Amino acid sequence: MSGSLRYQDPDLRALLAGEYVLGNLHGRARQRLETLMLEDEELRNQVTLWAQRLEPLNDELEARTPPASVWTAIEQQIGSDRKPIWNNLAFWRPLGTVAVAASLMLALLVGINLYQAPGPERIAFVTDAENQPVWLVSATPRSRKLHIKTLKPMDMPAGEVCVLWLVWNDGATQGVAALPDSTGETSVVLPRSMKRDPNKAKLVVTVESGDDAVTNMQGEVMFKGPWVEL
Amino acid sequence: MKWPISSACESVLKGPDTVPVVDSQLKMLIRLLAATADGDKNAFSRLYRLTSPKLYAIAMRILKTEGQAQECLQEAYLSVWRQAATYQQGKAAPMTWLVTIVRNRALDMLRRQRHELRREDVEVEMLSAPPSGNTVDRLAIEKCMQGLRIDQRECLQLAYFEGLTHPELADRLSHPIGTIKTWIRRGLEQLRQCLEA
Numbered sequence: 001m002s003g004s005l006r007y008q009d010p011d012l013r014a015l016l017a018g019e020y021v022l023g024n025l026h027g028r029a030r031q032r033l034e035t036l037m038l039e040d041e042e043l044r045n046q047v048t049l050w051a052q053r054l055e056p057l058n059d060e061l062e063a064r065t066p067p068a069s070v071w072t073a074i075e076q077q078i079g080s081d082r083k084p085i086w087n088n089l090a091f092w093r094p095l096g097t098v099a100v101a102a103s104l105m106l107a108l109l110v111g112i113n114l115y116q117a118p119g120p121e122r123i124a125f126v127t128d129a130e131n132q133p134v135w136l137v138s139a140t141p142r143s144r145k146l147h148i149k150t151l152k153p154m155d156m157p158a159g160e161v162c163v164l165w166l167v168w169n170d171g172a173t174q175g176v177a178a179l180p181d182s183t184g185e186t187s188v189v190l191p192r193s194m195k196r197d198p199n200k201a202k203l204v205v206t207v208e209s210g211d212d213a214v215t216n217m218q219g220e221v222m223f224k225g226p227w228v229e230l
Numbered sequence: 231m232k233w234p235i236s237s238a239c240e241s242v243l244k245g246p247d248t249v250p251v252v253d254s255q256l257k258m259l260i261r262l263l264a265a266t267a268d269g270d271k272n273a274f275s276r277l278y279r280l281t282s283p284k285l286y287a288i289a290m291r292i293l294k295t296e297g298q299a300q301e302c303l304q305e306a307y308l309s310v311w312r313q314a315a316t317y318q319q320g321k322a323a324p325m326t327w328l329v330t331i332v333r334n335r336a337l338d339m340l341r342r343q344r345h346e347l348r349r350e351d352v353e354v355e356m357l358s359a360p361p362s363g364n365t366v367d368r369l370a371i372e373k374c375m376q377g378l379r380i381d382q383r384e385c386l387q388l389a390y391f392e393g394l395t396h397p398e399l400a401d402r403l404s405h406p407i408g409t410i411k412t413w414i415r416r417g418l419e420q421l422r423q424c425l426e427a
Binding site for chain 1: 271274275278282283284286287288290291299300303304307308311322323325326329330333341368370371372375386387389390391394395396399414415418419421422425
């Protein structure tokens with residue numbers, strides 16, 4: 001039985017959902033299930049049902065108040081968060097093959113032809129809390145040009161913009177552009193002074209304000225994730 | 231000892247005489263989560279005070295050390311603060327959502343220790359579009375757990391509370407992996423049948 005057919009077996013799906021919540025589904029089996037969950041609402045439902053079934057087991061544990069230092073650390077971290085944006089946007093999902101599947105699915109949903117010549121070789125989606133794509137960022141092969149398409153208008157607070165950055169593993173950053181908050185698209189040519197390979201960077205989106213929004217990364221990181229290769 | 235909020239999750243099956251109290255607690259948690267999503271730090275602080283003793287106990291049970299449990303709790307509540315807007319009322323009880331975030335964070339930390347890849351924010355994906363509420367109460371699951379064979383029950387409890395892998399369970403319980411897998415499979419199936427009966 002092929003892998004995909006195996007996962008259509010109702011008994012196996014129920015078992016895997018239970019094992020996933022139980023916590024003893026590991027490695028590739030866990031990754032496969034998470035990949036399936038992205039597109040399979042019924043499977044997500046099964047997992048949630050198991051979470052609800054097993055949650056009361058925790059009632060046997062003795063409640064214990066955590067030390068005050070935990071809340072102090074949390075409070076410090078949320079001190080500068082700009083919550084209105086968190087309400088509107090969800091995290092990027094840096095999930096490897098999951099991201100590929102999700103991105104291609106989303107591309108189909110929003111009717112984007114990803115393969116028109118000369119076609120992007122890498123894409124990345126920024127999605128909102130309802131998993132709807134807000135921006136599509138694509139990179140054309142052998143070019144320093146990035147294309148940004150707004151798929152859904154964003155209601156940004158006055159004076160604030162979402163800024164796209166390239167961030168390399170050693171921490172080096174390159175501001176790309178302020179992401180447009182109304183429907184439309186734009187192309188950005190990366191500066192020639194930038195010697196690094198953009199394909200090896202991660203994409204990061206922050207919320208910035210001020211004149212140096214695209215040159216000085218100061219705001220909260222809203223999204224981060226790798227390119228998805230097509 | 232029962233923490234005050236645990237009963238909030240029992241509203242569905244607790245009978246009409248207790249519903250007003252637990253129902254108000256359930257609604258309070260939902261209100262606090264909604265206010266947190268709007269950036270209300272006071273509401274978030276109250277949510278933390280009410281729920282953190284239970285979530286800390288869960289993190290301690292899985293991770294064993296106070297330092298790790300506190301790190302887990304801190305990361306989990308930061309996720310709650312940032313992703314409260316993704317909680318959908320009526321699709322999962324607030325405590326189920328919170329417990330899932332803490333458990334996944336704790337299990338991630340265990341897996342990191344085992345050199346497995348960390349998979350971020352899966353709980354958000356999982357619980358942002360779950361089914362309609364189907365709350366199970368503590369007595370029901372206790373009764374159904376008691377109906378399992380001792381070895382099956384022990385296997386499920388060790389997996390749930392300690393995040394043990396099949397080989398680790400086999401080692402702990404001194405049985406072959408195949409036997410462990412069978413116990414878990416049959417245990418889950420019997421548990422499901424019992425809870426749905």
